[in-house]
Amino acid sequence: MTGAPHELEDLREDDLARWLRPRARDSHKGDHGRVLCIGGDSGHGGAIMLAAEAALRCGAGLVDVATHVLHVPALLARRPEVMAQAVDDGRVPAALLASADVILCGPGLGQGDWGAAMFAQVLDDARPDTRLVLDADALNLLARRPRALPADSILTPHPGEAARLLGIEASEVQRDRAGALQGLCARYAAVVVLKGAGTLVGATGRGARRISAGNPGMAVGGMGDVLAGTIAGLCAQGLEAADAAACGALLHACAGDAAAGEGGERGLLPADLMPWLRRLANPQATA
Numbered sequence: 502m503t504g505a506p507h508e509l510e511d512l513r514e515d516d517l518a519r520w521l522r523p524r525a526r527d528s529h530k531g532d533h534g535r536v537l538c539i540g541g542d543s544g545h546g547g548a549i550m551l552a553a554e555a556a557l558r559c560g561a562g563l564v565d566v567a568t569h570v571l572h573v574p575a576l577l578a579r580r581p582e583v584m585a586q587a588v589d590d591g592r593v594p595a596a597l598l599a600s601a602d603v604i605l606c607g608p609g610l611g612q613g614d615w616g617a618a619m620f621a622q623v624l625d626d627a628r629p630d631t632r633l634v635l636d637a638d639a640l641n642l643l644a645r646r647p648r649a650l651p652a653d654s655i656l657t658p659h660p661g662e663a664a665r666l667l668g669i670e671a672s673e674v675q676r677d678r679a680g681a682l683q684g685l686c687a688r689y690a691a692v693v694v695l696k697g698a699g700t701l702v703g704a705t706g707r708g709a710r711r712i713s714a715g716n717p718g719m720a721v722g723g724m725g726d727v728l729a730g731t732i733a734g735l736c737a738q739g740l741e742a743a744d745a746a747a748c749g750a751l752l753h754a755c756a757g758d759a760a761a762g763e764g765g766e767r768g769l770l771p772a773d774l775m776p777w778l779r780r781l782a783n784p785q786a787t788a
């Protein structure tokens with residue numbers, strides 16, 4: 502991955518069909534993966550709800566959520582398909598960690614003791630073959646205390662989080678986004694999705710991919726939480742990490758464009774993407 506502009510692969514909506522194949526007629530929920538979403542401290546419960554719902558709308562077979570006790574009733578009222586567990590002591594139930602194919606950690610997690618304890622538990626105790634998707638406060642905690650990550654972990658920073666991970670200013674990230682992507686991939690040995698207009702996706706030793714879809718209506722709180730759940734949901738269905746990241750970023754941006762096309766950019770909400778995630782995640786059905 503050099504980040505040179507001529508080595509960028511531009512992804513378009515047609516590319517979704519490369520990764521989103523029709524399901525086997527005899528498949529069952531266990532074939533489509535189990536995602537554990539960890540986050541949603543007091544005041545930020547919506548972040549983990551949006552992520553969990555996006556994982557389901559992208560086709561994850563089973564979705565667990567470990568969150569603050571206050572958020573469990575609201576989460577179940579909105580999405581009874583989610584299996585929600587309250588965590589009041591900063592310990593994720595061991596059985597949840599053990600059964601996850603993918604762990605998404607970070608949306609609304611906070612950087613206090615509660616969130617920091619669960620983030621450390623994920624890094625210490627997750628199965629070696631469980632794929633990690635780290636977003637939001639998991640990235641902030643990682644920046645504060647860098648640690649080795651399991652192979653093929655996926656990081657989804659916005660430019661502010663990318664700046665913290667690199668120890669530079671967000672304006673520097675934006676001045677050389679390809680360079681920042683390369684620096685993040687190298688420093689954390691991870692798959693990285695550098696968000697913002699023209700999202701870039703990279704991994705050490707591979708060319709970078711750029712997503713030109715997406716629009717400024719997506720500049721609203723919660724939109725990145727939907728992206729994190731989307732990538733986790735695709736990972737759970739067996740896409741390899743770099744492809745799940747690229748396919749998820751493309752699917753999310755195209756869903757944002759489709760939703761904006763219906764009602765305009767201004768006032769677009771992250772939850773407006775949900776029906777479009779589902780539609781676009783079935784490209785053969787919509788072709």
Ligand SMILES: NC(=O)C1=CN([C@@H]2O[C@H](COP(=O)(O)OP(=O)(O)OC[C@H]3O[C@@H](n4cnc5c(N)ncnc54)[C@H](OP(=O)(O)O)[C@@H]3O)[C@@H](O)[C@H]2O)[C@@H](O)CC1
Pocket residue numbers: 544545546547548549607608609610611637638659660661662671675696697698722723724725726
């Ligand atoms: N409904 C809920 O429960 C929601 C809960 N949420 C949860 O809130 C928590 C805090 O997350 P957060 O992202 O709001 O805070 P933070 O990391 O300080 O980011 C802001 C900083 O980053 C920068 N920056 C950002 N984008 C940039 C860009 N494109 N280009 C350039 N700069 C950019 C920006 O810089 P500025 O321009 O403002 O100086 C500012 O410094 C987290 O847990 C999250 O999951 C949210 O998901 C919302 C919905």
Ligand SMILES: Nc1ncnc2c1ncn2[C@@H]1O[C@H](COP(=O)(O)OP(=O)(O)O)[C@@H](O)[C@H]1O
Pocket residue numbers: 637659696697698699700714715716717718719720721722723724725726727728753
């Ligand atoms: N101007 C824009 N054009 C395209 N995509 C955008 C734009 N602004 C924001 N987005 C997308 O919206 C999402 C915002 O993520 P993030 O900042 O983490 O939001 P939050 O933490 O509030 O959920 C990212 O996927 C980003 O690429």
Ligand SMILES: [Mg+2]
Pocket residue numbers: 636637659725726
């Ligand atoms: Mg975010």
